[in-house]
Amino acid sequence: MNAAVPRRFARRLAVVALAVATAFAGQVVVMPAAQASPGVQFTNSLAEHRADPHVFKHTDGFYYFTATVPEYDRIVLRRATTIQGLASAPETVIWRKHASGEMGAHIWAPEIHFINGKWYVYFTAGRSDDKWRIRMYVLETSDPNPLTGTWVERGRIVTPWDTFSLDETTFVANGVRYLSWAQAEPGGDSSIYIARMGADPWTITGTVTKLTSPTLVWETRRNRVNEGPAVIQRDGRIFLTYSASATDANYCLGMLSASSTADLLNPSSWTKSQTPVFASNSATSQYGPGHNSFTVSEDGQSDILVYHDRSYRDIVGDPLNNPDRRTRVQKIYWNADGTPNFGIPVADGVTPVRLKSYNFPDRFVRHWEYRAKVEAGVNPLADSQFRIVPGLNGSGTVSLESTNFPGYYLRHRNYEFWVERNDGSALFRNDASFFQRAGLADSSAVSFESQNFPGRYLRHNGTTVNLTTATDTVARADSTFILE
DSSP, X not given: OOOOHHXXXXXXXXXXXXXXXXXXXXXXXXXXXXXXXXXOOOEEOSBTTOEEEEEEEOTTSXXXXXXXXXXXXXXXXXXXXXXXXXXXXXXXXXXXXXXXSTTOEEEEEEEEEXXXXXXXXXXXXXXXXXXXXXXXXXXXXXXXXXXXXXXXEEEEOOOSSOSOEEEEEEEEETTEEEEEEEEEOTTSOEEEEEEEEOSSTTOEEEEEEEEEXXXXXXXXXXXXXXXXXXXXXXXXXXXXEXXXXXXXXXXXXXXXXXXXXXXXXXXXXXXEOSSOSBOOBTTTTBEEEEEEEEEEOTTSOSEXXXXXXXXXXXXXXXXXXXXXXXXXXXXXXXXXXXXXXXXXXXXXXXXXXXXXXXXXXXXXXXXXXXXXXXXXXXXXXXXXXXXXXXXXXXXXXXXXXXXXXXXXXXXXXXXXXXXXXXXXXXXXHHHTOEEEEEOSSOTTSEEEEESSSTTOEEEEETTEEEEEOOOSHHHHHHTOEEEO
8 A cells, every 4th residue: 555655755755745836826837647548447347257357349339248157168259239248248159169179178278359350269179088188269250240250260370389279369460460378388387379370260380389388486486477468559568467376366467578670489579477466455355357458448548457366265176166257347548758557457347547637637535544635656556546436424425435444435524525434324314325426627637625624625735635615716726637
């Protein structure tokens, strides 16, 4: 919850100095906006009993969703015009496992891609007589609607070793199509590989490069595993996430990064995160987040993380026999250095937003030692994320629930704002309930008016957040926030 004190102290002094100067001049200062995008909200989970999820937004206006089913016997597909709509969209079985031989068991981790005017599904399968002989396969259809198309088996993706291989994904960088996948070299661990693709989307060609093996402590818990690569690109950089450790609560995401102009087949082009970028969180009751994919919001302005996890930690028996992994989604934020910030797996229910200052748009409402403040560069991200939920006091109000402290709400006390646990009292419900209004300085933004002190608003003043009136231009700007 707390960052380094010296760095924060220096930042506070800078913020206070600017705020004092602004107030003295009687002006509203609007600083250049940090990289940001409008708020998006979903309700989790998106799909129960669906693991290894892949969501693809196509140019036809539909999102396409496929995932592993717990029976491991078929490939399913659904589509909707919104991400949330995938939760209730009808599901179609587009392919079933073979009755015998190859592709006869352990149908895992399908992904759907649209390449050169055709649809392709990449997936993993074992043999009916040896379910652990896991290999990678591809289906193809030229039908515009992949739910109704006739799928053709294009066979197995051949790699240099005829060994356990899975979780293939494909992406294009600088006009070159690549395949990345997980494979165990003879006698080795499951590692992440990359190669160029050849004349068709099921053939690799040229050099095969190992990008990462499980060597760090968090990659080797119960199982030594790197698997499930997924790629997102932004501002000339490529980020490849992967899943590590056993598929229980130890499962987590690591990340590699490279310049999009680098030689992606050279391991030295990639930098590996030394800590997980996304992991279990007991406060939000989310365990084993992993095997993700990426998509974008309906307006194209927000990047979305799609992943699976469980809502409890302890599993009876083999995790692979447990059906309770479910698909979830949440917004990705971007750090000032251009790297993705996935935050924590948020609690079930509505996803959170951030309250970005209207007149200092590089700053956000956050809690620090339970006091509400407005600061830039918030770390950890979850300190600045709040769920807008039905007001604790009803009557058309809303309340702002902390993301990393579920059950704690933004409430005013002595005209100061704090994040505190709901004690069930009428006073707390009153102090934590607000009317969400059109922004006082900009109607496209929002302001939050106290229910029990009408005419007083949540307002930043320097670095602190207080409950005040908003009778002048500066106060109205200070009381206006953009949901991100």
